[in-house]
Amino acid sequence: MKILVDAMGGDHSPDEIIKGCVDALSVIESDIVLIGKEDVINAKVKEFYGKENIKEVSERITIKNADTVIQNEESPTSAIKNKKDSSMVVGFNMLKSDEGDAFVSAGSTGAFMAGGLLLVGRIKGIDRPALCPILPTYDGKGFMLVDSGANTNCRSLNLIQFAQMGSIYMNKVMHVENPKVGLLNIGAEEGKGNELTKETYVKFAENKAVNFYGNIEGRDMFTGDVDVVVSDGFTGNVALKTTEGVGAMVNKILKEELKANPWRKFLAMLLMPALKTIKKRMDYSEYGGALLLGIKKPMIKCHGTANAKIVKFTLIQAENFAKNKVVETIIEEMGKEKAKA
Amino acid sequence: MKILVDAMGGDHSPDEIIKGCVDALSVIESDIVLIGKEDVINAKVKEFYGKENIKEVSERITIKNADTVIQNEESPTSAIKNKKDSSMVVGFNMLKSDEGDAFVSAGSTGAFMAGGLLLVGRIKGIDRPALCPILPTYDGKGFMLVDSGANTNCRSLNLIQFAQMGSIYMNKVMHVENPKVGLLNIGAEEGKGNELTKETYVKFAENKAVNFYGNIEGRDMFTGDVDVVVSDGFTGNVALKTTEGVGAMVNKILKEELKANPWRKFLAMLLMPALKTIKKRMDYSEYGGALLLGIKKPMIKCHGTANAKIVKFTLIQAENFAKNKVVETIIEEMGKEKAKA
Numbered sequence: 274m275k276i277l278v279d280a281m282g283g284d285h286s287p288d289e290i291i292k293g294c295v296d297a298l299s300v301i302e303s304d305i306v307l308i309g310k311e312d313v314i315n316a317k318v319k320e321f322y323g324k325e326n327i328k329e330v331s332e333r334i335t336i337k338n339a340d341t342v343i344q345n346e347e348s349p350t351s352a353i354k355n356k357k358d359s360s361m362v363v364g365f366n367m368l369k370s371d372e373g374d375a376f377v378s379a380g381s382t383g384a385f386m387a388g389g390l391l392l393v394g395r396i397k398g399i400d401r402p403a404l405c406p407i408l409p410t411y412d413g414k415g416f417m418l419v420d421s422g423a424n425t426n427c428r429s430l431n432l433i434q435f436a437q438m439g440s441i442y443m444n445k446v447m448h449v450e451n452p453k454v455g456l457l458n459i460g461a462e463e464g465k466g467n468e469l470t471k472e473t474y475v476k477f478a479e480n481k482a483v484n485f486y487g488n489i490e491g492r493d494m495f496t497g498d499v500d501v502v503v504s505d506g507f508t509g510n511v512a513l514k515t516t517e518g519v520g521a522m523v524n525k526i527l528k529e530e531l532k533a534n535p536w537r538k539f540l541a542m543l544l545m546p547a548l549k550t551i552k553k554r555m556d557y558s559e560y561g562g563a564l565l566l567g568i569k570k571p572m573i574k575c576h577g578t579a580n581a582k583i584v585k586f587t588l589i590q591a592e593n594f595a596k597n598k599v600v601e602t603i604i605e606e607m608g609k610e611k612a613k614a
Numbered sequence: 615m616k617i618l619v620d621a622m623g624g625d626h627s628p629d630e631i632i633k634g635c636v637d638a639l640s641v642i643e644s645d646i647v648l649i650g651k652e653d654v655i656n657a658k659v660k661e662f663y664g665k666e667n668i669k670e671v672s673e674r675i676t677i678k679n680a681d682t683v684i685q686n687e688e689s690p691t692s693a694i695k696n697k698k699d700s701s702m703v704v705g706f707n708m709l710k711s712d713e714g715d716a717f718v719s720a721g722s723t724g725a726f727m728a729g730g731l732l733l734v735g736r737i738k739g740i741d742r743p744a745l746c747p748i749l750p751t752y753d754g755k756g757f758m759l760v761d762s763g764a765n766t767n768c769r770s771l772n773l774i775q776f777a778q779m780g781s782i783y784m785n786k787v788m789h790v791e792n793p794k795v796g797l798l799n800i801g802a803e804e805g806k807g808n809e810l811t812k813e814t815y816v817k818f819a820e821n822k823a824v825n826f827y828g829n830i831e832g833r834d835m836f837t838g839d840v841d842v843v844v845s846d847g848f849t850g851n852v853a854l855k856t857t858e859g860v861g862a863m864v865n866k867i868l869k870e871e872l873k874a875n876p877w878r879k880f881l882a883m884l885l886m887p888a889l890k891t892i893k894k895r896m897d898y899s900e901y902g903g904a905l906l907l908g909i910k911k912p913m914i915k916c917h918g919t920a921n922a923k924i925v926k927f928t929l930i931q932a933e934n935f936a937k938n939k940v941v942e943t944i945i946e947e948m949g950k951e952k953a954k955a
Contacts, residue, residue, distance in 0.1 A: 411863055422800055425808050459763055459851040467766050467848050491855030495863040507808050508852050510800040514832030515853045519860040522836040525752055526895050530888045540885045547871045547878050554867050 274302065276591050277373035280309035281342040281360040282380020284578050290379060291317045293584020295330055300585070301592045304333045306373055309360045311338040339363040342380070345577070349383030353391055361385065365392035368570045375571035375591040377562065379579045386423050389568040396600070398607030401431045402567030403506070404574060405439060407447075407560035408516060410497035415560050417443055417501045418494075422510035423565070429473040432456070432503050436483045438566040438603055439501035445597040446590075447500070455489030455499035457508060462488070469505060482610075491515075520555060558583040561590030566603070571595045615643065617932050618714035621650035622683040622701040623721020625919050631720060632658050634925020636671055641926070642933045645674045647714055650701045652679040680704040683721070686918070690724030694732055702726065706733035709911045716932040718903065720916035720925070727764050730909040737941070739948030742772045743908030744847070745915060746780060748788075748901035749857060751838035756901050758784055758842045759835075763851035764906070770814040773797070773844050777824045779907040779944055780842035786938040787931075788841070796830030796840035798849060803829070810846060823951075832856075861896060899924040902931030907944070912936045 278294055280287045287309055294305050295318070307314050314336050322330055339360040343352040356362055361380055365388040368376045378385055386404065395402060403420035410416055419435040420427070436454045443452040456473055458466045463474055465488060477485040486499045491512055494502055504512065531541040531548075541548065553559070562575040562583070571594040575587045594600075619635055621628045628650055635646050636659070648655050655677050663671055680701040684693040697703055702721055706729040709717045719726055727745065736743060744761035751757055760776040761768070777795045784793040797814055799807045804815055806829060818826040827840045832853055835843050845853065872882040872889075882889065894900070903916040903924070912935040916928045935941075 409863070411866055425800070457852060459766065459848055459855075490859075491852045491857075492859035492862065494856070495859045507800055508849055511798060511832045511849050511853050512856045514800075515835070515856040516832075516860050518831075518833035518836045519857050519864075521833065522750070522752055523860075523864050523896060526892055530892045530895075531885075533888065537885065537888050540881055540888075544872075544878065544881045544885070547874065547881075551867055551871045554871075555864060 274304070274374045274592065274595055275306060275372070276303045276588055277306045277308060277364045277367050277376045278588070279360045279364050279376070279378035279380055280307040280314050281339070282378045283575065285580060286379060287314060287317055289579065289581045290584055292321055292581035293579070294334060294588065295322060296581055297585040297588035298330065298333055301588055303374070303592050304335070305588070306335050306337050306367070308337045308339050308364050308367070309342070310340065311336050337363060337367065343384045345381045347381065347384065349381060349387040350391070352381070352384050353388045361388055362392070365389070368572070369393050374595040375573065377573045377575055377587055377591050379575035379577055379584070382422070382574055382577070385572070385574050386565065389565050389572050393572070394569045396567055396569055396604050396607060398611055399434055399438070399567040399603070401427070401434070402565055403435050403438065404563045405442070405566050406513060406563040407557060408494070408513070409555060409557045410495050412497040413554065414497050414500070415447070415557065416494060416497070416499055418509055418513060419501060419503055419566065420506040420509050421513045421563060422506045424506040426507070427469065427505035429469060429476050432469070432473045432505070433476055433480060433483070434567070436477070436501060436503045437606060439503065440483060441602050441606065442564065442566065442599050443500045445599050445602060446593045449500045451484045452500035453486040453498070454483050454501045454503055455486045455494070457494070457502050457504035457512065458488035458490065460488060461490060523555075559586050561587040564594065569600065571600055615645070615715045615933065615936055616647060616713070617642075617644045617929055618647045618649060618705045618708050618717045619929070620701045620705050620717070620719035620721055621648040621655050622680070623719045624916060626921060627720060628654060628658055630920065630922045631925055633662055633922035634920070635675060635929065636663060637922055638926040638929035639671065639674055642929055644715070644933050645676070646929070647676050647678050647708070649678045649680050649705050649708070650683070651681065652677050678704060678708065684725045686722045688722065688725070690722060690728035691732070693722070693725050694728045702729055703733070706730070709913070710734050715936040716912035716914065718914045718916055718928055718932050720918055720920045723763070723915055723918075726913070726915050727906065730906050730913050734913070735910045737908055737910055737945050737948060739952055740775055740779070740908040740944070742768070742775070743906055744776050744779065745904045746783070746907050747854060747904040748898060749835070749854070750896060750898045751836050753838040754895065755838050755841070756788070756898065757835060757838070757840055759850055759854060760842060760844055760907065761847040761850050762854045762904060763847045765847040767848070768810065768846035770810060770817050773810070773814045773846070774817055774821060774824070775908070777818070777842060777844045778947065780844065781824060782943050782947065783905065783907060783940050784841045786940050786943060787934045790841045792825045793841035794827040794839070795824050795842045795844055796827045796835070798835070798843050798845035798853060799829035799831065801829060802831060900927050902928040905935065910941065910945075912941055
């Protein structure tokens with residue numbers, strides 16, 4: 274298998290992207306295609322890696338030249354249409370023509386979604402692809418949030434499809450038997466919420482294809498009670514970013530207080546194993562990036578701020594995404610639904 | 615001044631409510647009216663407090679009998695209409711007839727809002743009252759979230775009014791000069807979001823009465839950059855409960871890891887001052903409960919799970935809410951707007 278990586282997207286590209294890719298080589302089976310300015314990538318690979326492992330690197334990593342980069346400020350659709358020589362568009366075209374099995378980018382989220390839709394294409398039967406990060410739970414299993422921002426306005430039909438796609442991923446890749454799907458809402462009881470959640474609740478209750486848990490409130494998402502949380506992209510985005518915001522606040526306050534004086538610093542040093550485990554349990558970078566589900570090929574959006582560690586975990590996730598035939602299963606299930614209809 | 619307290623509402627009533635009230639006596643000037651079953655309250659007050667301070671308690675706390683309680687499962691509107699002898703309805707009627715300056719309850723949120731609207735009444739010019747908790751920020755100032763769940767569906771007019779009410783509270787009670795108002799959205803730039811946030815953004819930009827900061831994303835709410843975050847009640851509720859959920863997860867993981875073995879327990883004990891400060895900085899119970907802004911009298915909804923400490927801080931907040939004439943100022947400002955129109 275071959276994973277295509279946009280070497281030029283993201284705040285810390287190309288350095289952290291390239292480092293993450295080389296680090297991933299020891300834990301994935303796939304080869305990697307780094308897409309971007311060939312001379313820059315070549316120089317970086319040489320700079321970062323000594324002679325002793327340059328052989329493996331050069332055997333398993335190839336470089337595909339792309340002269341430009343799509344910036345966050347650009348209009349996604351026109352950038353995808355016009356910047357044919359950008360690392361993202363080159364990646365999309367390679368993905369489409371089967372020159373790779375999955376595509377990873379830390380670049381513009383808007384362009385990534387637009388390129389998926391316009392250049393790679395939607396799965397038949399899926400009206401709206403969705404952006405799906407995996408977030409942490411107490412018990413370490415994690416849950417998938419669908420949709421975290423691809424679709425600001427949704428109908429209940431979209432949410433049902435989100436649930437189907439999320440369930441397939443959680444089953445195939447995370448090996449969850451019969452994944453439980455919660456509907457993000459402002460109360461646990463039926464009848465709570467806005468028009469969309471009320472209507473969707475009723476449709477979920479009738480739908481046999483999804484293991485519907487019921488409504489789930491923001492505070493209960495992290496308990497591990499459900500495997501997939503379904504939401505329109507506006508609400509899901511607010512939930513995701515609020516999670517990030519509280520996490521960042523906690524991190525900052527912990528650091529400030531534990532470094533406030535030499536005595537605390539000393540104690541914190543002795544407690545380092547505990548602090549590391551705490552960080553690891555709250556950190557969701559090990560789950561990788563946000564999947565773009567509903568597209569004909571595996572695509573993963575890495576966080577714009579991704580460092581080498583996150584890139585490495587995203588590559589592991591990309592390999593599992595492709596290897597476990599998530600896209601193929603979604604295509605098959607949607608085909609069955611159509612045949613029934 | 616006199617603060618009316620529903621002694622029977624909430625998961626830990628009446629014990630924690632009564633304890634919180636007696637504890638508050640040393641830090642507030644107001645007297646307290648405990649509303650609920652007289653014999654139960656009397657017995658509890660005697661059980662909790664020795665002879666030495668029973669005199670102050672009996673001088674400053676009076677009991678108003680109410681035989682029943684509105685349960686969370688009851689339909690709010692019909693409970694308010696039919697349970698005339700419930701602690702909440704008795705409280706609302708006392709508040710309305712000026713037998714108290716503010717009303718605090720940890721009971722059913724739905725009934726609290728319904729009673730405010732039906733029995734106490736809306737401020738003229740405010741279309742929808744809003745439920746407004748204060749959440750923590752890095753710098754300890756905190757910010758107000760308006761609306762956290764009173765109004766599932768909102769129009770831009772409602773959000774403008776939320777901003778006006780929130781700004782008045784933050785100015786009068788928290789002493790923030792010219793409070794900055796952020797619109798909760800899924801991107802910082804103008805033009806991002808759903809129909810409501812796009813339309814509201816334009817109206818805020820035209821509105822001179824509000825110090826509009828621009829859009830604010832969930833992850834930036836906790837930085838202290840804005841003093842008021844405005845949202846429809848559905849999105850606000852998801853943001854609030856997600857904040858609670860992440861907080862609870864962090865708390866649980868911290869406890870588990872720091873108590874995992876005797877050595878860690880010992881170190882954690884030595885680090886106790888730091889851990890206490892960390893907890894305090896992330897904890898928003900010291901800000902009190904959620905204000906119901908837009909009602910003709912000061913009303914505060916205490917969290918259903920409130921313990922004595924939270925009740926105590928809510929009473930401090932209730933006193934400040936009444937003393938600083940927030941309601942009067944909102945009435946005045948809305949009157950001016952009407953005169954201008």
